[in-house]
Amino acid sequence: MTEAADLLLTNAEVHTLTRPDETHEAVAIRDGRIVRVGDAYELNFLAGVDTRTLDLGGRVLLPGFVDAHTHLDVVGRKLVHADLSTAGSRADALDALRERADAVPDGDPVLGFGYDESTWETAGHLTRRDLDAVDAAGPVVAVREDLHVVSLSSTGIERFGDDLPEAGVRHEGGEPTGVVVEAAAEAVLDALAPDESGTERLLRAAQEHANERGVTGVHDMVRRSHAPRVYRDLAAAGELTLRVRLNYWADHLDALVETGLRTNHGEGPVRVGAIKTFTDGSIGGRTARLSAPYADAPDERGGWTVGPEAFQDLLDSAGAAGFQVAAHAIGDVAVGAVVDAYADADPATVRHRIEHAELASDAAIERMADLDVVASVQPNFHRWAGESGLYADRLGDRRTETNRLGRLADADVPLAFGSDCMPLDPLVGVAHAVDAPTDAQGLGVTEALRAYTLGSAYAGFDEDRLGTVEPGKRADLVVLDDSPWTADDIAAVDVALTVVDGRIVHEAL
Template identity: 75%
Template sequence: MTAAADLLLTNAEVHTLARPDETHEAVAVRDGRIVRVGDAYELDFLAGVDTRVVDCEGGVLLPGFIDAHTHLDVLGRRLVHADLSEAESRAEALDILQSRAEAVDAGDPVLGVGYDEHAWGERDYLTRADLDAVDAAGPVVAVREDLHVVSLDTTAVERYLPDPSADGVRRDAAGPTGVVVEEAAKTVLDALEPGADEMARLLRAAQDHATARGVTGVHDMIRRPQAARAYRDLARDGALSLRVRLNYWADHLDALQDAGLRTNHGDGLVRVGALKTYTDGSLGGRTARLSEPYADAPDERGEWVVDPAALQSLFEAAEAAGFQVAVHAIGDEAVDAVAEAFADGDSTARHRIEHAELASDATIDRLADAGAVASVQPNFHRWAGESGLYADRLGERWRETNRLRRLVDAGVPLAFGSDGMPLDPLYGVHRAVNAPTDAQGLGVTEALRAYTLGSAYAGFDEDRLGTVEPGKCADLVVLDDSPWERSGAIDDIDVTLTVVDGAVVYEADT
């Protein structure tokens, strides 16, 4: 006699994403695994006395979304501190910071995260003069959404910049402007790193935000070990509600080796992912490394965060230690350097290039030959178009950014993530499907697979995640409408149910 299901999701439009156009009506789950997918009438026989039966009311059921590149602690800071991504103007950003200043204890830092001056129709970052207008007893810090630019008031400059002449500290005739980039920005972020208890609080807030958007797994780029400890503690206490792959910063390599860790170590909800490193910065900060000058800064071509020779050495050491390597590269010269490093690597190791925003045809083909995974962010299309940030920085080269179709046609596996800009897979899918040019766009099924099976593949998880099939982990999401039927408004579709490892972790109010 067949055992009853623990969970039965019925009256659904189930898209397995395993085979083109394959649909069913119901899914049965037992012990955290999918046991049957099929006709609702037949699966009703698996309902027992203790089975939870969920009527999906005709909603679309998909494999859960896996965000292949995010920073949950940063999202947590936005949610817990001050969310500057909500600001529609410079003045509104300062108002948000002022409200935060009135809420913190006197002398504590006032932290805001996620501002984007381009969304305000401006080109200048927040400066020391701007932030000095915030009435605060402690330092005021505003982090740009790309994490490569940080803005400081005078108190923060004095507290967090021991060497105001260091690289990355922008200056004018009066001294530091309050704008810092790359290494100087990292110095500030390190000084504001939360302790263990605060980190757990941030991650709990972020995971609640994520699961409400159908995210069942993340590949988190963790800067400090507090995040790894917090995730494991949450998992131990039964408080972790999504799967996590820990992509450690490259400066953890020696410690990881000493601990006997390597990619795919671990079990349960937390596993070791890739070793993360950089080549360049960001287009927003004009620090992405380009082969030709910036359109709006003819004397600048960006900078190396890790130069090609150092990248090659790090890549060889990490691969020899058993690590998948994930390399941040945005400008075309940086993407070229990554393709060069990967060329002699293990083509089965699924090394990842993160972002790859500006890549030539020849380099895309080299990435395909190397077996590399392109971990890309379709929501970055928000900056494309004739009048977007990309056009400001690159001129007509904006058409060469984030060419998702070209990557797919070349045979480069795609893994979609958000980089937290914003963390919302349906927003990203919408941007991929409604891209500015054909070379930048994908079909609905392709985009959904990149956010599910593609991200699972990037994490060596395609045998247990990424599709709705018997034997796979029951990580599922239900939507209130069909992305195929509403392809022009996918970002308006709501998540009604999220399931991780067979447990309902989010259910919309009805």
């Protein structure tokens, strides 16, 4: 006799997102796995006394979304501190910081995360002059959305300035502007890192937010953080509602090797991922390494955060220890250098990644395909690629060469979608991919969804257990109120249900 299902999801438009995509009516789940996919009438025979049956009313059921590049603590910080990502102007950002200042004890830092000055009428990063207008006894700190730029008030400069690398501190007329970039920005973020209980608060808020958006797994980029311990403690308590791959920063490599870890170690929902490193910076900060000057700064071509020789040394060490490497590379020179380094690696064992790969040249794309290098990309970055967007200012006509998702897909480069928490919302990313500025930058709905499911699973060595709706795979699923194939606004489609390992973690039916 066939054993009854624990959970039966029926009367749905089930998309398996296999190749080719198949559609069905129902999914049966037992012990955290998908056991049957098919006709609603037939699967109804798997309903037993203890089975929970949910009639989805024709809603769309998909594999759960896996965000292949995020910083979950930053998502939490936007939820707990001032969220500057929705500020439509400099004044809006300052108002949000003032509201936050009223809520913190005198002398404590006033923190805001996620500002994007490229959408404001008045250009330029927030400066000490701007932040000094916030009435606060302690330092005021505003973090740009890309995490490569931090703005400090005068009090913030006084508190953190002596510990910042001078190269990252911007000046005007011999005085610091309050804008710090790259290593200096990292130093500020490190100084403001929360303790373990603070980290738990951030991650709990972030995972609830993620589940509400259909996210069932994340590849979290962690550095000198309590997050790994918090994730494992939450998992042990049965309170972790995401699968987490920990992509550790390169300065953790020696410690990881000493403890005998390598990529894919771990059981349950928390596993070791890649070794993460930078090679260059960002387009917004004019620090991405380009072959031609920035359109709005003819003397600047960006620079190296980790140069080619140092990156090669890291790659050799990480590969020898059994680690996948995830290299941040945005400018065409940086992407080319990473591909050159990967050419001597064994893709069958390491499956290396390039994070962002925004200005990958045609030659680099072809080599990535040949080497099976994963392009871990963020479709929501298309928000800056319009005719009058940030990339038009920084790159001129080269804006259409950024994030060529369609070109990558046509070359058969493995595509994994993530958000970089700008924002953490897969359907926003899918909408940007589908409505891209040019054909070379765009994808169809099916391919965009697949990059946020099976593609991200592949980037994390999980394609055999996640990423499609098939018998035998783990029951990580999302149910949408409307079809992204027919919706007028994909980003506005609501998530009705999120299931992780057969457990409902978000329900809004």
